Amino acid sequence: MPGPVLVANRGEVAVRIVRACRELGLRSIVVHSDVDAGSLPVRLADEAVRVGSYLDVDAVIAAARGAWAVHPGYGLLAEDAGFARAVVDAGLVFVGPPADVVAAMGDKVRARALAGESGVPVLDGTDGPVDADLARAAAAELGFPLLVKAAHGGGGRGMRIVAGPDDLDDAVAAAAREAAAAFGRGEVFLERHVARARHVEVQVLADHHGAIAVLGDRDCTVQRRHQKLLEEAPAPDLPDAVRAELHEASRRLATAVGYRGAGTVEFLVDRDTGAPALLEMNTRLQVEHGVTELVTGVDLVVAQLRLAAGEPLHDVIGTAEVRGHAIQARVAAEDPAAGFVPSPGRVSDLRAPAGPWVRADLGVEAGDAVPGAYDSLIGKVLAWGPDRATAVTRLAGALDDLVVTGVPTTAPYLRTVLDRPEYAAVAHDTGSVERDWAPTPSPSPAAPAATASTTRSIRLATDRGPLALRVPRHRGDAAVPPDAVVAPSTGTPGAAAATGDPVAPMDATVVDVAVTAGDDVAAGAVLVVLEAMKMELPVRAPHAARVDAVHVAPGDRVTAGTALLVIAE
Known part of the structure; x- marks a missing residue:
């Protein structure tokens, strides 16, 4: 690894990458917008460079002058094939898979086709993007309920559940609008909706020499707005046969596309039938990567950098295997009691939990602003235990110890989820938060x-x-x-x-x-x-x-x- 690493991201993932660079003895260069000029990643990095926008590819590439590699983090440009290609064209190393793999997996319709050719189970859906007219014709064949999904991007954006034909046109328009705003591409397609499902994903690592490893799996079923709130590794109460099928399917898909670096293959597992089906493959680091790190002992960000430098997979991860159980709670600046409405503001006080089995990955400190221009995530709290029950107990204690004032967060709500008997019994599904576990609405405040x-x-x-x-x-x-x-x-x-x-x-x-x-x-x-x-x-x-x-x-x-x-x- 001959030189500095440009961190093309912000918030807690930028902090995470800066710290991995320190461990490897690499200089870190962080780009930042005007809004983030005084942010924690900027304060921690060896160098900071202002860019007008994190999405300005030319500005980000210019900021990387003199660097060895560019780490995209997650979100923003992380799954932009054009950005990956521009990084390589500038003579830099892109910390991720080749641009053509990013493009193939970023196109959800194409990814479905590649998965089917590789023997990976997929849900019934359209073979290409649809407009309102095509959607109505396809829906008549597929039946309801359906999911309208963005053909590009991820993170739960550009998705709408459609219960019946009367809602289809509005759902297609809304999903396309949101996808265009989030990813610059407004194409959408249809897929059969699994009403009661678990969200299970598999972590893969691959080197430049053709070696591929599966580093276990995670459960991300606790969600709101198709976005994750609690994640754990390994996926609990998953039949051995299903786990083996998901691992093998992920390995086949990664092999088929010539994968390199860290990636995640995501699946839905039908609660009623037990049948799994591909959701998508994310060609980047995941927000929930920390739980895999805690159960395997592999630093995934360090592994990404070492793999990008051409090191063989075995030297990077050794004989890693899953031990114990880990759970993560996403701490986002949202008010759960008001429908998880985003709540930007300034963090007036912040005290992170501590302990031998607890980890806090935070992107802010006391006094920092949480701007409304970006994602609401401000950090994550994780806990490890020799078994799931112990991990739950330790995470509950960590959330009790966490103090964030100035903005409401999801932490107190997630603390209550850990006490729910359905969660303990792994009887929940991806709709539980909004269907069964909705927080009590806040009363309208009286004006002094x-x-x-x-x-x-x-x-x-x-x-x-x-x-x-x-x-x-x-x-x-x-x-x-x-x-x-x-x-x-x-x-x-x-x-x-x-x-x-x-x-x-x-x-x-x-x-x-x-x-x-x-x-x-x-x-x-x-x-x-x-x-x-x-x-x-x-x-x-x-x-x-x-x-x-x-x-x-x-x-x-x-x-x-x-x-x-x-x-x-």
């Missing part, structure tokens, strides 16, 4: 008299349950309507303000405006779609109304309390 002139409380009905917020009463000289408590909309998910004109409930970006001035809309109709911290929030009409004026357009940044439209009954 001292702040009554500048803020107001609103209660929104969202597709994740009631959401209580305080928003500014004024924006410039434009008055925002008086306090109101909103009853949930009936059968129409999304946000709606009961009185006055609809306002932005949080700082966000406008991704779609569904109406124009003069339109008549029904109660519950989507007016505007906002996005904050990778979550879409539809703003809906609280009652039948006429749209008198529209104040925003797609791409606009709005702050909490911004009037979006003017409506009249």
Whole structure:
């Protein structure tokens, strides 16, 4: 490894890579946006270089001048084949698989075809991307429920469950819009939806010499919005025959595509039939890589760097095998009691848990900001034990010891999940959080008299349950309507303000405006779609109304309390 490593990412994964570089005696160069100029990765790195955007390939490549390799982390450009190719074309080493492998696995339709050719089980679905017309024709053959999925990207973005034909057109449009915003590609396809499923994935490592190793498996079934909350290794209560099938299928797929580096093959296991099927292959490090590290003793980030340098797999991992059990809780700046709404802000105090079997991978320290422009993840807390019950007990204690103030987090909620008998019995599925384990909604806060002139409380009905917020009463000289408590909309998910004109409930970006001035809309109709911290929030009409004026357009940044439209009954 002849030179420095450019870290093309941010947050806790950038911290993780910087620390791996230190262990190997390598200099680290971290790129950062203006928002992240004072972030923890910037403070820890040997060098920091400003880029306008983490997605600016030319700027990131320019920042790598003089480096040996580029580590993409996860998210952002990590699964961008064009970026991987640009890194190599610039004479640098891309810490990941070859660009053509990134492209093949990043195209979910193509990946399904390659998997089928390799004997890997796949769910019934379309053979290519669909528009609304093709989706209706395909759905008539596939039947419902269906899943509309982004053809490119991952991380649970661009996915919509469709229960019946009446919801199909809206689901295709919404998934395509979200995919385009997240990945720059709006193609979607259809796949049969498994209503009760476990999410099980297999970690693979491969070197430049054709050797491939399977480093066990993980269970990631505890999710919200198709995004993981708790992960554990190995997958508990998985029949030996199914585990062996998943490991062998992952090895076959990695071999077929000429894989190199660290990758994860993800599967759904049907709760009712026990049958597994491919979900996707992620050509990068996973957020949950730490639980595999704890049970195998293999530092996966160090392994990535050593494999990228051409070292043989056996020298990198030795005779690693799975010992004990590990569980990870994702600590995200979200309010579970308000439907896991993103909650950017400043961390006023942070105290990480400690102990001989506990690990905390955090991307912030006390005083740091959690910006609304990026993912809500601020870190992870992990625990190891000789068995699952001990690991659960140790993680519960670690979450009790964790202190984060200034922003709400998922940690207290996940602490309650660990106590659930269904979780202990491994009887849950990917829908348990939103179907059975939904937190109690927060009450609408009362406004103190001292702040009554500048803020107001609103209660929104969202597709994740009631959401209580305080928003500014004024924006410039434009008055925002008086306090109101909103009853949930009936059968129409999304946000709606009961009185006055609809306002932005949080700082966000406008991704779609569904109406124009003069339109008549029904109660519950989507007016505007906002996005904050990778979550879409539809703003809906609280009652039948006429749209008198529209104040925003797609791409606009709005702050909490911004009037979006003017409506009249």
